[in-house]
Amino acid sequence: MISDNVNGNLISTARFEAWAEGTLAQLATALQTPDLTLGHLEELLQAQAARLMLPILRAAAQKLADRQPFCCPHCQTPLRLHEAGRGRHLDVVFGSMPLTRDYGWCPKCRTYHAPADQALGLQAKAPASPKVQEIAALLSVRGPYHAGAEDARRLSGLEFSAASLHREAQRQGQRALQLRQQDVERSKTMAGVAELSARSGTQHLAPFTLIIQMDAWNIRERDHWGETQALRKQQLDTQRWHWVFTGTLFRLDQRGETAGQRRVITQRGYVATRQSLESFTHQIYTEALLRGLLQAQTVLILGDGAIWIWNLADSRFRGAKQRVDLFHVKEHLHELARTLYGANTPEAQAWLKPLLHYLDQRKDGALDVLEHLQGLKTTLQQMTDTQKADLERQVGYFTTHRQRMDYKAGRKLGEPVGSGVVESTARQYQSRFKCTGQFWTPEGDETLLALATLKRNERWHLLYPHSLRASAVENAN
Numbered sequence: 001m002i003s004d005n006v007n008g009n010l011i012s013t014a015r016f017e018a019w020a021e022g023t024l025a026q027l028a029t030a031l032q033t034p035d036l037t038l039g040h041l042e043e044l045l046q047a048q049a050a051r052l053m054l055p056i057l058r059a060a061a062q063k064l065a066d067r068q069p070f071c072c073p074h075c076q077t078p079l080r081l082h083e084a085g086r087g088r089h090l091d092v093v094f095g096s097m098p099l100t101r102d103y104g105w106c107p108k109c110r111t112y113h114a115p116a117d118q119a120l121g122l123q124a125k126a127p128a129s130p131k132v133q134e135i136a137a138l139l140s141v142r143g144p145y146h147a148g149a150e151d152a153r154r155l156s157g158l159e160f161s162a163a164s165l166h167r168e169a170q171r172q173g174q175r176a177l178q179l180r181q182q183d184v185e186r187s188k189t190m191a192g193v194a195e196l197s198a199r200s201g202t203q204h205l206a207p208f209t210l211i212i213q214m215d216a217w218n219i220r221e222r223d224h225w226g227e228t229q230a231l232r233k234q235q236l237d238t239q240r241w242h243w244v245f246t247g248t249l250f251r252l253d254q255r256g257e258t259a260g261q262r263r264v265i266t267q268r269g270y271v272a273t274r275q276s277l278e279s280f281t282h283q284i285y286t287e288a289l290l291r292g293l294l295q296a297q298t299v300l301i302l303g304d305g306a307i308w309i310w311n312l313a314d315s316r317f318r319g320a321k322q323r324v325d326l327f328h329v330k331e332h333l334h335e336l337a338r339t340l341y342g343a344n345t346p347e348a349q350a351w352l353k354p355l356l357h358y359l360d361q362r363k364d365g366a367l368d369v370l371e372h373l374q375g376l377k378t379t380l381q382q383m384t385d386t387q388k389a390d391l392e393r394q395v396g397y398f399t400t401h402r403q404r405m406d407y408k409a410g411r412k413l414g415e416p417v418g419s420g421v422v423e424s425t426a427r428q429y430q431s432r433f434k435c436t437g438q439f440w441t442p443e444g445d446e447t448l449l450a451l452a453t454l455k456r457n458e459r460w461h462l463l464y465p466h467s468l469r470a471s472a473v474e475n476a477n
C-alpha cells in the first residue's frame with residue numbers, strides 16, 4: 001500500500017501498478033497499428049485515465065460523504081438514523097459509481113435527509129455529479145440538446161442522450177430560477193434592498209451613470225405536446241409566439257473601445273424572462289440594485305418607442321433620465337418621408353435631410369421636428385387619407401417622446417443615444433432560443449432563460465462553486 005498519510009488509502013499500489021502495466025501494453029499494441037494519429041493515442045489515454053480516476057474519485061467521494069455531520073441541512077437538528085449506508089448511483093466525469101451515505105429523519109422539519117448529498121452538491125433523484133450538472137447546464141445554454149449530447153460524448157465521454165441532457169438542464173434551470181427568485185424577494189423589503197445594494201460593490205466609486213436598456217422579442221412556443229398531428233388535422237394551430245422581455249445594465253464608465261474601435265462593455269447585468277411584464281419589472285429592478293442603482297448619480301433608461309418601457313421607467317425608476325433610441329426615431333421620419341414623397345425620391349431625401357440634422361445637432365431638435373410636422377398640416381395641400389393618418393401618427397409619436405430625444409446633450413456627456421446594446425443582447429439570446437424547428441414550452445424556456453442569464457451575469461459559481469475554485473487554484477499556480 002502507498003502510505004496512508006499521503007494518499008489517504010484511495011488506491012492500492014497493486015491496483016495502480018496493474019493499471020500502469022495494462023495501459024502501457026495497450027499503448028504498445030496501438031503503436032503497431034497503421035494509420036495511427038496522435039488523436040488515437042489521446043483517445044486511448046483519456047479512456048485509460050478515466051479507468052484509473054473512477055475508483056480514486058469513488059474512494060475520495062465516500063470519505064467526503066462519511067465525514068459529514070449527521071444533522072438536518074435546514075435546521076441543524078441531529079437526525080434520527082433511518083438507514084445506515086443507503087446507496088445511490090452517481091454519474092461523474094469518469095463514468096458511473098456507487099456511493100453510500102446515512103439517511104435519517106429530522107424530527108423538527110419532519111422530513112428525511114441524507115446530509116451528505118447536500119454537502120457533496122447532489123440533487124435528489126438525479127445521478128449527476130456537480131461537474132456533470134455543470135457540463136449539462138453549459139451545453140444546454142450554448143445550443144440545442146441533441147447537439148449538446150453529441151458534443152458531451154465526443155469531448156468528455158459522458159453518455160448523455162438529448163432527453164437526459166434536457167432533463168438535467170431543466171433541473172439546473174430550476175435552481176437558477178430559485179436563486180433569481182430569492183433576489184427578487186429581497187428587492188421587496190428594506191433590508192433586502194440594502195443587501196442587494198451592498199452586493200453591487202459600487203459604494204466607493206466616483207459618481208457614475210447607470211445605463212438601463214430594455215427591449216422585447218418573440219419566442220415560439222408550442223402547446224399540446226404530442227397532439228400535434230391530431231390537432232393539425234383539425235386545422236388547429238399548436239404554435240404561438242410569446243414575448244421575452246429583455247434588459248441589460250451597465251455603468252457608463254464600463255463602456256470602452258477596443259483597438260479596432262469595437263465597442264465593448266467590461267461588465268454587464270442581464271435580465272430575460274418570458275413571464276409577465278410585472279415579473280420582468282421586479283427582475284430588472286433587482287438587477288439594477290445589484291448594479292448600483294442606489295449609488296448611481298445618474299440613471300439613464302434607453303429603449304424604442306414601446307410604451308411598456310416608459311411606463312416601467314416611470315413606475316420603477318422615477319427620476320431616471322429617459323431616452324428613446326435615435327435610430328427608431330429616424331425610422332419614423334423615413335417612414336413619413338416615404339408616405340409623403342415616395343420611396344427614395346429626391347423630394348423625400350431633401351425633406352428628410354434637415355429634420356435628421358435637427359435631431360442630431362440641435363438642442364431642442366425634437367421640438368423643431370415636431371413644429372415642422374405640425375406645419376405640414378397646413379402647408380401640404382391635398383394629402384391622401386393615408387398620408388394624413390401617417391402624419392397624425394408621427395405628430396403623436398414626437399409629442400409623446402419629445403422629452404426623450406435629447407441626443408445632442410447625451411452625446412456631449414458621452415452617453416449612448418440608442419438601445420443597440422440591448423438589441424444585440426436580444427439577438428444573442430435569440431440565437432439559442434430561436435433555432436430553426438425549435439419549440440419551447442413555457443416552463444422549459446423560462447428555466448433555460450434563467451440559467452443562460454445566470455451565466456451571463458457571472459453568477460455561475462453560485463450553482464457550481466467548483467468552477468470558482470478551479471480558477472482560483474489555477475491562478476495560485
Ligand SMILES: [Zn+2]
Binds near residue numbers: 072074076077106
Ligand atoms: Zn430540520
